[in-house]
Amino acid sequence: MGMGSKMEGPSTPAIRRDPYEVLSVSRDSTDQEIKTAYRKLALKYHPDKNASNPEASELFKEVAYSYSILSDPEKRRQYDSAGFEALDADSMDMEIDLSNLGTVNTMFAALFSKLGVPIKTTISANVLEEALNGTVTVRPLPIGTSVSGKVEKQCAHFFGVTINEQQAESGIVIRVTSTAQSKFKLLYFEQDANGGYGLALQEDSEKTGKATSAGMYFLHFQVYRMDSTVNALAMAKDPEGAFFKRLEGLQPCEVSELRPGTHIFAVYGDNFFKTASYTIEAVCAKSYEDTTQKLKDIEAQILRKRNELRQFESEYRKALARYQEVTDRYTKEKQSVDELLKQRDSIHSSFTIVKSTSISASGSNLSNGSSSRISGEDSKVESPGEDGGSDGKDKSGKKKWFNLNLKGSDKRLI
DSSP: OHHHHHHTSTTSOSSOOOHHHHTTOOTTOOHHHHHHHHHHHHHHTOGGGOTTOTHHHHHHHHHHHHHHHHTSHHHHHHHHHHGGGGSOTGGGSGGGOOGGGGSTTOBOSSOBOTTSOBOOBOOOHHHHHHHHHTOSOEEEOOTTEEEEEEEOBTOEEEEEEEEOHHHHHHOEEEEEEETTOOOEEEEEEEEOTTSOEEEEEEEEOEEETTEEEEEEEESSSOOEEEOHHHHHHHHHHOTGGGGGGTTTTEEEOSOOOOOSEEEEEEEEEOOSSSOEEEEEEEEEGGGGHHHHHHHHHHHHHHHHHHHHHHHHHHHHHHHHHHHHHHHHHHHHHHHHHHHHHHHHHHHHHTSOSSOGGGGTSOHHHIIIIITHHHHHHHHHHSOOSTTTTSOOSSHHHHHHHHHHHHHHHHHHHO
16 A cells, blocks of 8 residues: 555654654544644754754654644544554655755744645744744734834734624735835734644735735635745746646635634744835725625636636647647648759759769860760750850850850951
8 A cells, every 4th residue: 555655764753653642632632732732842843943953853744744634634533443544545645745844944833724734834933932832022903003014034023903793794804015025924823722822824925016915814705825836836847838827826715714802913024134114904894895895706706717727728738739730740841842842853954964063064174075965965055156065054155155246246346
């Protein structure tokens, strides 16, 4: 079975430990308890903080692997009923690819999407740890207001957005813009069981017109985030077909509504060189009903367009292949026509008494009688004259003939 060979690689311990044991949780732990335990351990063993301890990354992988089982209700059920054997080999592929964990600040630990797949983030372990321990300063960001600031590189400013029943019902939008076109991330943290905050969503700033911006839309319908790396990878692989991948980067956001209460957001400075200047605002969708409806419509249109493009891509590829076929044939046909005409010319020109070499031969060695047949033949064509038969077919013959005339007429003049 594929799974065995998959798992026995150097990337995971040969003897798999019980995921509950790895995460130090009991079999009846809640999802939230499991998530909290996972985040703590993942941060503890994170390669960022264990450069000198190579075992840490093995433990990190084991923790991530265990979490990928227990965070997925279906996998957890399978594991509970029949252990590792019950798990489907294919679904376990994802966490093995943690090979690039060594790279500084590549943070798998914080984020797992709904599918249990780690979302890569480059947020420093320190920021995440402070958040988990609840030791960050949280500034209030009331609905309907905005706050501007400058955040140091690899640091984060935290904001608490408090919403009531009505606002939660209408929907909330959090947006950050930077007219200085700074690079930043907008982060959303869930309240953890022990009072800290665990990273739940992240949105990278994207260039929109003359600014960079990122937004989170909690509007009770499925909103999508655009993961531009999908498109970038497609560009690198196949620049021609990259257009077809433009909409493939559209990923459903994991959270589509917020409950009443206080929610923690942060702006993270994503630039290694300079501080990021930003403005963050929190709005209630109540006063933006038209805009909300437009967003719903445009998302639906884009998804339809994505399906159309998937179909169109195969049509396009077929047509492209056909085009390639006919252009190749065009080139071949052109060559063969040229070749045929060349052969025809060559055959036409072989109806001649002059062998092809004599064209380049000078007139003098013909006139010395070396090919007497020719002069006989030529004298019919050329008008008689001392040089008449000397040069058969060729312009130079005509020229001489012309010159002869002139000479003749000169004589007459004298």
